[in-house]
Every structure is written in C-alpha cells, then in structure tokens.
Amino acid sequence: MKPHLLFLSWRDIKHPKAGGAEVFTHEMLRRVADDYTITHISPAFEGGHDVEFLDGITYVRHGTLATVIPYAASYYYKHASSIDLVVDQVNTHQFFTPLYVPRAKRALFIHQFTREIWQINVKRPYAWLGEQTETPRLQLYRHGRALTVSQSTADDLRSIGFSKQQITILPEGLDFVPWKEDAWQPKEAVPTFLYVGRMSAYKGIDDAIQAFVILKQEFPTAKFWVIGKKDERYIQQQLDPLVPEEIRGDITYFGFVSAEEKLERMSRATALLFPSKREGWGLTVSEAAAVGTPTIVYDAPGLRDAVQYGMAGYMTVAQSPGALASEMRSCIQDTEQYDTIRYAAYRFAQTLHWDNTGQHFRNWLQNELPLPDVKEEYV
Incomplete structure (x- = not known):
C-alpha cells in the first residue's frame, strides 16, 4: 500500500490567484505521485470542483480560508490511521497542525516569511496583528521538520528557533528547458x-x-x-x-x-x-x-x-x-x-529543473516518513 501524504495549503494550482508557490507545490507533488497517495486540501473557489484528480494528486476544496482549517483537522482525525505524513504549507495562512498532528507525522513547508509585507499589503489593525503574531505562530512548528526553497528563508527559520538539522532546502525548478x-x-x-x-x-x-x-x-x-x-x-x-x-x-x-x-x-x-x-x-x-x-x-x-x-x-x-x-x-x-x-x-x-526538485523531495520523503510504531508527540 502506498504511503499517504496529506498536503494543506491556502491555494492550489487551479486557484485564480495561484502563483509561484502553487506551481512549485504541484510540480513537486506530481513527480512523486506514482509512489505516494497524495491528498491536497485547500479552500474552495468559484468555478473549482470540490474534488479534482490532477496529475496523480487528489485536490479537495472546501470552505473558506477560515473554515478550511477545522475541516482539515477533522479530515485528519477521520483518516489518521491511513495518513503517513501531513505537510502544512504556510503562506501567511496556516493550518496549526502542531496542535493536532503528532510531531513524527508532520512537516512545515514555507516559501517565505511575511514580515514587512503585512504593513505594505494589509490594512490596520490586521497588519499589526499579523506582524506581531507571525513569529509565535511559526514557532509552533519549531520542534518539527521544515521544508523551504531558499537559504534566506532557512536563515529566517533558524532565527526563530529551528535547528539547521531540521531544515531541508528544495531547489527551484523551471518547466521548460533553457533556450540555446x-x-x-x-x-x-x-x-x-x-x-x-x-x-x-x-x-x-x-x-x-x-x-x-x-x-x-x-x-x-x-x-x-x-x-x-x-x-x-x-x-x-x-x-x-x-x-x-x-x-x-x-x-x-x-x-x-x-x-x-x-x-x-x-x-x-x-x-x-x-x-x-x-x-x-x-x-x-x-x-x-x-x-x-x-x-x-x-x-x-x-x-x-x-x-x-x-x-x-x-x-x-x-x-x-x-x-x-x-x-x-x-x-x-x-x-x-x-x-x-x-x-x-x-x-x-541551466541547473534548475522541476525533475531535480521532485527528486530532492522524493529523497527527503524516503528519509523522513515515520515508522508505524513511532510514539505520538505533539508540540
């Protein structure tokens, strides 16, 4: 039976506002889909199917940015016995998986911190609230594993308490061959x-x-x-x-x-x-x-x-x-x-390709998936 990955994110590849992070996620996941059962949960959007199977990934869309959080938790509790790893992709929005997923069965995936962007992109008082709570919210994950895409973000993670050994940097990719x-x-x-x-x-x-x-x-x-x-x-x-x-x-x-x-x-x-x-x-x-x-x-x-x-x-x-x-x-x-x-x-x-990204993710999965008898530990 294939290991089951549960991936949680605020957007998926079909979302109207999908960007580089969503492309990265989809390209990475589809390259391991032959060997893993992958379920991706994110909020619903107008015109999107509630469930869609794409490139070996089952995309489940439910609720809003707020209501998808308890939905993801309930989905995990319902299927916990068959889920081998939960990846919580934090992009401003997060699923707070350290509160309900055992440490051995979860990982953080983060492209970037938000920091000063709160003040530029969000109105007060939400900007102040987001900026002041970002570090403690991310520190919930500091005892678990973390995936990111650059040394800059790895350095940010270490600045809030993650150890170097916990962090894996996945290389960026391109979906075309560099022109001659x-x-x-x-x-x-x-x-x-x-x-x-x-x-x-x-x-x-x-x-x-x-x-x-x-x-x-x-x-x-x-x-x-x-x-x-x-x-x-x-x-x-x-x-x-x-x-x-x-x-x-x-x-x-x-x-x-x-x-x-x-x-x-x-x-x-x-x-x-x-x-x-x-x-x-x-x-x-x-x-x-x-x-x-x-x-x-x-x-x-x-x-x-x-x-x-x-x-x-x-x-x-x-x-x-x-x-x-x-x-x-x-x-x-x-x-x-x-x-x-x-x-x-x-x-x-010329060194960047999604196949390389997918292989690095596959290597990480093979090393990090928990054994069935691992004792459950939370935060």
Whole structure:
C-alpha cells in the first residue's frame, strides 16, 4: 500500500490567484505521485470542483480560508490511521497542525516569511496583528521538520528557533528547458526594461515605474513593458501619478500574455526588474535568465538567492528607485559587465529543473516518513 501524504495549503494550482508557490507545490507533488497517495486540501473557489484528480494528486476544496482549517483537522482525525505524513504549507495562512498532528507525522513547508509585507499589503489593525503574531505562530512548528526553497528563508527559520538539522532546502525548478543561445531573441534597439507579476506595492512595481522615470531623464528612448494581470484602477490611482504625462506612452501594460510571448519578451528586454521586498525565490528571475536576460533585484530574501548574491544578476545597494535606476544604467553603459552577468545567470538557470526538485523531495520523503510504531508527540 502506498504511503499517504496529506498536503494543506491556502491555494492550489487551479486557484485564480495561484502563483509561484502553487506551481512549485504541484510540480513537486506530481513527480512523486506514482509512489505516494497524495491528498491536497485547500479552500474552495468559484468555478473549482470540490474534488479534482490532477496529475496523480487528489485536490479537495472546501470552505473558506477560515473554515478550511477545522475541516482539515477533522479530515485528519477521520483518516489518521491511513495518513503517513501531513505537510502544512504556510503562506501567511496556516493550518496549526502542531496542535493536532503528532510531531513524527508532520512537516512545515514555507516559501517565505511575511514580515514587512503585512504593513505594505494589509490594512490596520490586521497588519499589526499579523506582524506581531507571525513569529509565535511559526514557532509552533519549531520542534518539527521544515521544508523551504531558499537559504534566506532557512536563515529566517533558524532565527526563530529551528535547528539547521531540521531544515531541508528544495531547489527551484523551471518547466521548460533553457533556450540555446542561438534561440535567444535579439535585444530591442532601445533600452527596454520589463516587469512581470502582480500590481502590488510589495512586489515592487511602484518602485520599478519610478526607476524608469529617473532613467528616462538620461535615456529618453527607453521603454518599459509590464506583463501580468492588468488592474486599471491601480494604474490610474497608484502608477499614473508617478509618471509625467509626456512619457506615459513609453510604458506598455500588456496584461496577461501566453507563456510563449512572455518568454519572447523576456528575451528581447534589456533586463527584468523585480524589486520585491521579500520572496520565496522569484521564479521569473530564473525564467528570464533561461532566455538570456538578467534581472535587477533588491537585496531581499529569496531574490538575493535567485541571483546568487549578485553573481547571476544585478542586486541593488539599497531598496530604492534611485538604486534600481543606477543598475538599469549599468546594464546600458557597461556592456562587458552586462555580458558577464547575463551568461552567469544563464548558466545558473541551466541547473534548475522541476525533475531535480521532485527528486530532492522524493529523497527527503524516503528519509523522513515515520515508522508505524513511532510514539505520538505533539508540540
């Protein structure tokens, strides 16, 4: 009989707001589905099936962000005898498994801490509440095993009481093979920078726009592309006021595009801008590198890992639009350094593949699944 994994998360791969964490989870799980029975529980969403079998994984969707927590606990109690391991994926939301799952049968999976993002993305008093309770909520898990995706998050875990031996870092992956150099697209004739992602202050689009405005003073022909869900209200209220009217036409908001067009534009751009304040990794950094384009990032958790601390991308000296514009200027003016960084990023991207991620997860499972006679211990 196959070992049974119960995976708990706030979103699944089909969720309308699924992002890099959900892609990582699905790609990792489907690569071990032949040898493990996998049940994934997350909240329901409009248009989603209550139960869906996808790539060997049974996705169960129930309730809301709040009500799915007791549902997951009841599901575990009902099936505890057949469940070998429960993985609680914490992404702001959590399932508090240390309160009801024995230590030997559970693991934490976390891409990133939230920290300062609470103040940027959440209204008061919820921002204060989330920020003040994040550490004690995560410390509930400190006596158990933990999975994460970067050294930055591993360091954060150790800072709140996890030991190095408890933490396993799973490598990031790509769902396509890095392009051969002769397949790279020619760069645009004028300096062209690209942002890919959500329109959110913590993701850095505001800073990216301001940096572009600064750059335009010195390079008037420069262009800026934005790919991702277009939020007209956010553009009008938050972004347009940052841009002089006479240069707004040099910024193009493409909205969602196909995966093929995204990679093509990545390859044509001078550099990708990803000035987020905190990430688990930053998958688009690796995607851009795989098609011959470096990324400019802030020295922030996750992103510093994705660019190998500036060796496989540009990392600013400060988290500000001015510092971002300085690195954009370097991309244009220092062509020798640009080529060095570009190729270093490409070589790093060649080491990333979901098969590698899946194999690391499989190795961890084979070492960590509890024996049937393990004594039950909780927190």
